[in-house]
Amino acid sequence: MQKKPFITKEQAQNIIKKFPTPFHIYDEAGIRNNVSALKKAFSWNKGFKEYFAVKANPNPFLINILREYGCGCDCSSKAELQIAKTVGALGEDIMFSSNDTPADEFKLCAELGGIINLDDITHIKTVEAVCGALPETMSCRYNPGGVFKLSNGIMDNPGDAKYGMTHEQIIKAFKIMKEKGVKNFGIHSFLCSNTVTNEYYPMLAKILFELAVEVKEKVGVNISFINLSGGVGIPYKPGQQANDIAVIGNGVKAAFEEVLVPHGLGSVKIFTELGRFMTGPFGALVTTAINEKHTYKEYIGVDASAANLMRPAMYGAYHHITVLGKENAKAEYKYDITGSLCENNDKFAIDRLLPKIDMGDILYIHDTGAHGFSMGYNYNGKLRSAELLLCGDNSVKLIRRAETEKDYFATFDCFDFYEKLIGD
Ligand SMILES: *Cc1c(COP(=O)(O)O)cnc(C)c1O
Numbered sequence: 260m261q262k263k264p265f266i267t268k269e270q271a272q273n274i275i276k277k278f279p280t281p282f283h284i285y286d287e288a289g290i291r292n293n294v295s296a297l298k299k300a301f302s303w304n305k306g307f308k309e310y311f312a313v314k315a316n317p318n319p320f321l322i323n324i325l326r327e328y329g330c331g332c333d334c335s336s337k338a339e340l341q342i343a344k345t346v347g348a349l350g351e352d353i354m355f356s357s358n359d360t361p362a363d364e365f366k367l368c369a370e371l372g373g374i375i376n377l378d379d380i381t382h383i384k385t386v387e388a389v390c391g392a393l394p395e396t397m398s399c400r401y402n403p404g405g406v407f408k409l410s411n412g413i414m415d416n417p418g419d420a421k422y423g424m425t426h427e428q429i430i431k432a433f434k435i436m437k438e439k440g441v442k443n444f445g446i447h448s449f450l451c452s453n454t455v456t457n458e459y460y461p462m463l464a465k466i467l468f469e470l471a472v473e474v475k476e477k478v479g480v481n482i483s484f485i486n487l488s489g490g491v492g493i494p495y496k497p498g499q500q501a502n503d504i505a506v507i508g509n510g511v512k513a514a515f516e517e518v519l520v521p522h523g524l525g526s527v528k529i530f531t532e533l534g535r536f537m538t539g540p541f542g543a544l545v546t547t548a549i550n551e552k553h554t555y556k557e558y559i560g561v562d563a564s565a566a567n568l569m570r571p572a573m574y575g576a577y578h579h580i581t582v583l584g585k586e587n588a589k590a591e592y593k594y595d596i597t598g599s600l601c602e603n604n605d606k607f608a609i610d611r612l613l614p615k616i617d618m619g620d621i622l623y624i625h626d627t628g629a630h631g632f633s634m635g636y637n638y639n640g641k642l643r644s645a646e647l648l649l650c651g652d653n654s655v656k657l658i659r660r661a662e663t664e665k666d667y668f669a670t671f672d673c674f675d676f677y678e679k680l681i682g683d
Contacts, residue, residue, distance in 0.1 A: 268584035281546040281563035289541035300508025306528025310354040315534025315629035320658040333532035398445030415451040443483040453492035461510030468518035486530040535629040542628020564598025566641035569634040572604040579625040588614035
């Protein structure tokens, strides 16, 4: 599959007149089409609900678009719970899938009426202590251990992951929770990240469905939902085949009919907590080439840095780059595309073949709509960029302003040198 920007060079130039680079821009139409396709793929399940993983993109304007399609919020921190509250996601529109959780965050979740998804058996006591009693609806996160492999070679290592309860623990947790008055139970698991294969969700679903049958038989509780969590990926690289959410939905349906229905569990609701799949492809980091350097390698310096998009520096992740206006030019120059951090890993691309880049060219870094802006940081005093929304009518809306030095220095505002820092 070719990777095509959702804005042209002319559009970018017009936007830049008002909002200087760097910025992240999101494609409203793309987000809407995608969430519609997800809903359709799971429409066979009456209780289906997507809880958007807020950490992937905690912008209330984007979450509000997803809210129109009935999406809830998957949160794992106090600030994320506050965002959920702000967009009106309350009660069972909140899934709290946290780990290493501070007690007061359980309390806040319970006050908002959200569903607590327990990462660990020891948290039963914590929740009971801070909330007075256990809520009527609760969920537990399962970690089957070992290694999880898909047939296309994608694998992950649940046995080495900090999340979730062992098989023995989750059975025990459900027993304790039942004794303590919980009425409706959920099972959650996240085994593999960014899977670009239609096979992942159906395989995971089968494991969780079988566990649900076992829990029903052994513990005698009502499993009311199964949460497949996140992990459905996107094709960052050209040539990768995108997931087909309709095929994935059908695969989960087949496992549902095979395992749950014969055991009288046909009314179980399917939940998802997708982040990357919901917004990833519908965001881009737009940045300008401001320096070129010819030493042992050819470098192009841009005005964005890893502080705006950490994935390449952190995981060596591939993000495709289009030089706007040069979409059809031959990619015959080999560049490292760098930011200005004093860190040699601050590179958006290494040895990447691209068309000849001239100073002032606008680079479009693809697929930054999830785990992009939200992973941003302030190293070297770099400021977070603005976020823009390309609306359905092609107008552009500012949905988060760029940080200023004043924001960066705000936590010194109780000291006498603050005025000097922020100058005029
Ligand atoms: C990160 C995360 C998600 C979303 O993952 P994606 O890979 O973005 O789909 C969902 N649930 C939990 C608990 C997570 O930590």
